[in-house]
Amino acid sequence: MKDILRAIGNVFLKMPKGFFVTLRHFFKKPVTLDYPRKKKPMTPRYKGRHYLERYDDGTERCVCCGLCAAACPSDCIYMEPAENEKGERYAKIYEINQIRCIYCGFCEEACPEEAIFLGQEYEFSNSDLDSFIMTKDKMLVPHPRKENPFKKMFRRMRKAYGVLDK
């Protein structure tokens, strides 16, 4: 008798509550991100793969000063300088080891020429180890340049000290 009363109580008082919970969640929006087909928009300051910038006239911004390599905590940047016909310094070799890189963005902050940027891309998987060495030809491609509030600040500071962009 006690069992029967408890069961009836459960059916009419407790079970509808449970049913209501699942039904309420049934009409909520799923949290699933349909990943490979739809990508999550990253935050503007997300630090993904590296890019090298050019000036508007097409010359490379990087002057191979080595500050990025000095700032790099994981020591993953290798560069060799050279001079072009106008006598300007540029990086003959500029390589970033993506496996060593921890994507801290210190190179981006250290760069006085705004030459290196960390972009939005984050899909690096590859079965070929050599492909993880980012070379100049991989990094000098055009990319949507992200607006970094710190960069704006640095630009104003450089203007104040008389250092001007080309």
Place this chain on the structure above:
Amino acid sequence: MLEMIIISSIKVIIVVIAVLTGCAYSTYMERKVVGHMQHRIGPSYAGPFGLLQPLADGVKLIFKEEIIPDNIEKTTYLLAPAISFIPAILTFAVIPFGKDTSFFGFDIPMVLSDLNIGILFVFAVTSLGIYGIVLAGWSSTSKYSMMGAIRSSAQMISYEVGYGLSIIGVILIANTLSLRELIELQMGPLWGTITFLPNWYIFSQPLGFILFLTCAIAETNRSPFDMAEAESELVAGYHTEYSSMKFSMFFIGEYANMIAVSSVGATLFFGGWHGPFLESFPMLSVFYFVAKVIMFMFFYIWLRATFPRFRYDQLMNFGWKVLFPLALLNTMVTAYFVIL
């Protein structure tokens, strides 16, 4: 005579195909509904909205390697999937799925066989499904299978009692065992007086309906009564040792059983194919029937997403100490009012 045979064969083929497609798509529905209840989206890759997922699953199951373990009772092992599959399909022989129509001058009853003891046939045949499970568990000579089979047999025998008793109320009121007559009795206003409600037996037999639903879920080994499978305790229960098409036979059998039980529930308590506007559009009746079955299926899935599995002793206590006395009480009260 010949045209009768041809019409019947065509109907059989259509019904079997419809049921198998229904089984396939109820797996899809289950995955989608449970997914959304857990804030997921369910299958979405094969085809638009993942609608081809059942097809892909079918192809996968057919091409999977067939593993037959050593030291099994081979004959029984091979027979068991068929034994659990066939009774599930057989049920649809007597279920009316629409209003009788005429087509190109032939009168076509929308039921495969209008038995005058239809409901008895349904209950006899669904009870046979247990043999497939028990034989599968026993012939696999694996302890998980055996445990699943033992649990399943105990559970199904216990709930068979409540299952049978829960519909006796309906049969007492209707005074017939034929499913066609049961549906005809449910047309018309409720108790002959209330015009805005149909005379569906859920209104006369609410307790009977709840008991029927509970026992039906237990009969088809569905969550929260899925003691026979209990994947968190028994690997996969009675079909642990099965693979490829044999496994999918059990799978289809389970879903066909669910659809069969849903059809019986819709027929007994919700007026089968009965609904409005049937005089002008008789083909709507099939739609009404399918809609009612889908409602039942949705409830099954909803229940699965909501409640955890019963413990074995809770299951037995519930079956014998709650459902059985309540079903007896329901029968007695109904009998009293019928005699009045």
